[in-house]
Amino acid sequence: MNPRTVCAAVMCGMLVGLLGLAITMRPEAVITLPERVAAELSRSGVSHPVTAVLLNFRSLDTLLEIGVLLLAVVVAYALRETQADPADRMGLDNRLLHAVIAWLFPLMLLVAGYLLWAGATRPGGAFQAGALLAAAGVLLRLAGIRPSDFAHTLGARAVLVFGLAVFLAVGLGAMAVGGHFLEYPPAWASPFIFGVELALMLSIGFALFSLFELAPPHPVSNKGARERSET
Amino acid sequence: MSNALLFAWTGAALCGLGLFGFIVHKHLMRRLLAFNIMGSGCFLMLVGLAQDGRGPDPIPQALVLTGIVVAVASTALALVIFRRWFRLSGKVRLPEDA
């Protein structure tokens, strides 16, 4: 038995042990936060508490989270430029796939829209909708329908930063009318939030899709193939 | 045991599992998967522990949503770099693990 496994086993055991100890011996404290959320929900502009937390109470987290996603795409761009991409193995010209996409694609767009809209009242929201958009894009890409060299245009980068930009703009707008950063006036809260979510959906969708697009699978060198087979 | 607590325990188990895989595996893809398992464990703990005997709590759910996006971004970044590394070196492990 090699030391690495032993070490892994020990660490795993310790972690689980500690967590178990922590879970079982948890102190009972008075929790008020959920009530606070419920109390302020009416002023948050949406009726779904999770969305309220995400896009109003703790909207800064969401703002930075979009930054994280954008960051990943930026790195993908940077690395793509250091190595030119040969023709990849995607775009299998498959009749059936094309037919399915013809049915699925509009449906996916529709569902994405619905999810976005539903976010205000029940589970759903920008990320789920964006993920669906990205999936639709991936389907197209797999079917060989590639958006030419869109990836390298200013337009692509604009779509990527659109969500973050709108989010920032809304936050600054709130400051302009005398509030704190991202502090929506209660009357305007719901349109603001919806606008932000719309922008976020587009950017998230395109970001996820570009991540797929920018690191495509390629026919690998035999060396690599061998290693892959042995692990 | 409330089912929320069951989530917490499952989360703890997943964390242990993920950590084990993360350490024991050398193939970068496996390590990445292990990381994601561990991440799911964390999220389960976060939600389960907070809701044990207190009813639903939107805050941890929102946190987990944010956490998922972050985890997705990190995984995607890792995959991007991993692909480039694989194409340059033809290796699927870090040099010291080869």
Added chain:
Amino acid sequence: MQEGLLPILVLSTSLFAAAVMFLISERSAALRNTVNLLAATVQFLLVVWMALRVLGEAQYETRLSIVAGIDLVLRADALGIMFVGLSSLLWLCTTIYAIGYLEGSPNCTRFFGFFGLCVASTIGIALAGNLFTFLLFYEFLTLSTYPLVVHHGTDKALRAGRIYLIYTLGGGILLLLGVAALYAYVGNVEFDAGAMMPIEDETLFPALSWIFALLIAGLGVKAALVPLHSWLPAAMVAPAPVSALLHAVAVVKAGAFGIVRVIYDVYGITFAWHLGLLEPLAVLAAITILYGSLRALTQTDLKRRLAFSTVSQVSYIALGIALFGPLGTVGALAHLIHQGLMKITLFFCAGNYAETLHISRIDQLDGVGRRMPVTSAAFTIGAFGMIGLPPTAGFISKWYLGLGALDAGAGWAVAVLIASGLLNAAYFLPPLYRIWFGQRTEPWPEGNFPRWCETSPWLLLPTSITAIMSLIAGLLAAMPFSPLYWADVVVGRAYLQ
């Protein structure tokens, strides 16, 4: 001008020269030399002015707060002035010498840059107003001299540099620990003449004793007290002006000066004596004196012999201080200056021999007196001074040291002084005999010097100046402004309080 700034001004003259050196290119030699000479002259004049004012009880002090309770203090007191005067004067001489010595050799700007930094740190050490400031410049001196020691970049030089670093940085660590401990236990430690450490409770005494040991060990490295002296002979590979400055003022004297500061201005001589810290130091100094002289006897290389002679001579200062009494102190302080003048003369001469006739070993000195009379005369003056023959400066300081020893009832110290005097004679007279009475058969190598001059005038001028001064310092010892006079002033002020 607000006079508190004068110490800063003195310090910054050499810093300025150094800064310029690091900016100008290797080719602009004329600019380099002018800047250095100018800075050195200005600094010397400033120091003279400052000295006159200090004699009139003027107080110069500059404070710069670093952190709460820790100040950077530059203060010009009588003792500091002595050392500043020595270093600025010798900086001027050595700069002239170095210009001649390094003519046409590479990396001159780098050399002069670090040379200026080295002088600046010496000035800082001299003017330091508290132990922290002293420590600051003391460590900085180590850093700025290393590049000078390894200047040639040969393996030998780099090895010497490594030895130098190991010793001095090691000493620096001890000193740092000692100073930090002193600040932690006693608080801010200002230098103040004739101070008496304000400690009543006996419980601190053991701590103070080992702190004293740490401080002396840290300073002893640079002062080359046995057994911490080995770096000094090794550092001989440095260019002649560097060795000259290292031995006469910069490094070795910084250590000795530090010991004086610690005993007089930090612990207070009476308190140190009360703690019984002086006898061990005196014994150590005596051992160093004899050991250095004995090792010097066996050296065949001229510069190495001079180096060991330094090891022995510098300990006179420590000895004089450790002999609890005013006369010994006067001798010690006077020796601080005298030895500087004499030793730099000797090193200049050694440098002249090496540069002009490629003489490095003693057995090559036969008959050089006829080829280079001026240099040889200077060498003779320096050597007589080292031996302590009247009327040279060396005689004066040794005389006072002897009186101090008798005064303190330490007969053994007198014996040590006499013994070392004999040893000095034993290792200086043979080379002198070779120089004047030795016969050389083969002709001297030719150098491109003006016919009227035995070597490059750049080299000869400072040599003769320092030689003459070491003579005058002895002849006119009773006159005002002679080193002895200054020593009297310092000790007077110290013992009055």
Added chain:
Amino acid sequence: MSTEALVPWLLVVPLTAAILTLLVPERMRAPVSWIACVPMLAGAVLITVLRTGATIYSFSGWEAPLGISFTVDGLAGGMILLTAIVSAVCAVHARTSLRDEASANAWFWPLLWFMWTALNGVWMSADLFNLYVCLELLGLAAVGLVALRGTPEALSAALRYLLAALLGSLFYLLGLALIYGSYGALAFTTLSGVLEAVPTVYVALALMAAGLALKTALFPLHSWLPSAHGGALTPVSALLSALVVKASLYVLIRIWLHLTPASGSLAGAATVLGLLGAGAVLWGSWMAWRQEKLKYLVAYSTVAQIGYLFLFFPLVTSGEARASGLAYDGFVLMLISHALAKSAMFLSAGNLIFAVGGEKVSDLAGINRIRQTSMVSFGIAGVGIMGLPPSGGFTAKWLYLQSALITGQWVWIAVLLAGSVLSAMYIFRVFHHAYLDGPPQATFRTPSIWLESSAMFLALSSVLIGLSAWAPLEWMRLPIFKGSH
């Protein structure tokens, strides 16, 4: 004017700059960034000068614990200023030094701005989960910057770094889950003083500490650092060593100061951290001494210096108020002066490598034939790293020594002194090679004035900070340590 209004701009400006640098054509990205540096510097200076007491800013207008609040106290303000200075200088350096690296030159800038955003967030955020997001943003930006070079070495280093960072964040997240699960709050203001000395809390704190130590590359979890910092592009190395590793340590300090249970002693944990720090000092210096490549030497020296920073924990828990105050001052000064000196050192190392055209320490032979500026700035920075006077490193070490002497903790004194000897060993090894004369046919390029002046500026400031240490220490002192002076 109140500093409160400044707080959001410290995030908005860099985010806007990130967006702009993504939109404008590639040759315009550097100029845009330079322009954006100006408001950042101005804001940092203003918030340091104008701040009185702790400034609290709640985003989206919701007070903590419901919303997210930022707290700008002395420590945060100082770090913001430090970040602004170092990043701006690195931007100046990058403008010139990245010219040859086409794609790096284009994409360095947005990454820089995301990193800057994340750093400011970390310094100010007073909310456990928001800190997690900021740390993630920071980590991914840093990984991206490391990968920017695109060489196999850079990519593997980035992967190693990424894996470490991700694992670290998960541990942090676990601790967070436990704390929220027990106390139902994330804001420091709500949590501080509430946490009891119970196993759950200790487990949570231990998990967080472990995760943050991994992100900070505390010995023996440091193995990812040298390749990441040593293999990256020069300005990136400088930023990473100067600022990024400090961020996770900073979070650890915050947790230590705000979230540790009032009852129950931390001496044990502090000793463990201190011992690991000691190990880092010794091992890191030793490894630095053994390195062939100049930048790897500097990177290992970072490992060692991180060790010094961790000595803060045992010194501050000594129980003696004055000693704790000195320890905190020493820590702050060590942090600042290391940031300045180490970035200066990396930039100078980059210039030297550019000058001699080789990455090895031994390639420096003959460097004395060209202008000495880069060598001198490396030397000045080296003085700070060795902790010799006159430098911030020396003053910081002095404060540490005072603190340790007052409480008679001789172990840490020994570590401090041994550390300075070891660091002298590897720094002077570089000088040693610089004094040798190289092969006569070797050709050297003199770095441009921009490269040299940026390195020199940081080096000189690392000296000045030591000679006027009282000013930053006054600004950055926290209320809990106020009484001790």
